[in-house]
Amino acid sequence: MSFIALVVRNLIRQRVRTLLTILGISIGITTVVTLGVITEGMKATLDEMLTAGGSDFIVAQKGAADFTFSTVTEEEWQAIAARDDVLWAHGQLMHVVRVGSNPFFALVGVRPDDLAEAPPALLAGTFLPAGDLAAVMLGDDASRALAATVGDTVTLAGAEFYVVGIYDSGATFQDSGAYADLARVQELASKPGIVTGVYVKVRPSVDPGEVAWAIEAESGQVTTISEISEFGEVDQGAKMIDAANLAISVLAVGIGAIGVMNTMIMSVFERTREIGILRAVGWSGRRIVRLILTESLLLCLIAAVVGLGLGVVATRGVMTIETVSAFLEPRYTTGIVLRALMVAGIVALAGAIYPVIRAVRLTPMEALRHE
């Protein structure tokens, strides 16, 4: 009989308690995994937005509650575009409207010349013709959702557009939306002379970081974003989700640890006499510690695997909601698996500390006398 067989035997002895403990911990880990997958998906969406069209960074309003609420004036945009170290600066107005069952349809206003300069992949039709305020390009996801293709007419934000092209930018949020002429979108959004952000590409041999720093220094109203970690400057939602993720992880650890501690204390209490026998036949305190810790770790490892599986199922469930799938794709990263295992490990150790101390403090006779 191996040591691990003894550990498994001890866990199997109390099947119901073991299963309930595993279930309790795995629910916590499921939450951590699901939230992690969604957060990673959101970050990927933000990253796709950030690098759309090959820009080096985005200029947006400093301290905006949400990126879509950011306002940058056309004067600020033109000042950036006029810089010698900037190759191009494309202003975009993101007008988020409900279209069909998608409440987050991004109708993006761009200047047709700008779109041609940094274009998404064209799947059908043509790019936006200059000066045609009724033309629209649909993302491939939006085209499928609206069952509309080149030549069809669609109603977006209460206005009729005819579809001139279908594109695939590779970014979930953009592909669920559409491009139209900036002037038309500004009119529909009642934001004349305003863009949400300016996508900036600097000239070759120029350091984008220095340009970004200079733009921020010149205007106290805007900030630049070149990495996802900086997105919190213009989107408090990203910060809130990160904070919620951390809080739920801490809660999962706390609740899980109490569950494991309860199980292990019960187990050690019931087996006090057996621990006495083990001590009487020469088992060292260290081996007793190993026995209890291994039981706790195995319990939590199984819970982590179950939690990861349930997390995938839960995420797929969440992704069936069109509102969510319209702007993010789930991302299953190694980091999420590691986080789940880390939570399980911390729960196992935290839950086993007190039972271990109690078991080791007992002398063989104290344990043997226990009824």
Added chain:
Amino acid sequence: MSETAPAIEVVGLTKAFENGRIQALTGADLTVRRGEWVAIVGPSGCGKSTLLHLIAALDKPDSGRVFVNEHDLATFHDLNHYRSHDIGIIFQLHNLLPSLTASENVQIPMFETHLGGAQRRPKAVLLPAPGRLS
């Protein structure tokens, strides 16, 4: 260690329980020579089990000394090694691990030896078992 030296020598052993209310041993002496079979008899509660528990290092005496092969148990640094390698005790009650088979119960003390899992099992089967467990 001389050939004539006692295997076990107990000198002036005392042990009390419940804050001295129960005096289990009051200056017990015992000498067991190598190869000798000894039976300790007495009425219930006279301290037979307490004496054996102290010799097996399962408990600590209040005073007195237990020598095994001329070594004072009080000076042993590793009583676990002593319990697993040098002494064996069969309890009055059936102190077995109920989730394990008889053979696995026999293997339990071998965890503290150099024997691996594969070696423990055949050794447990080969051990002479008076009143063999089933």
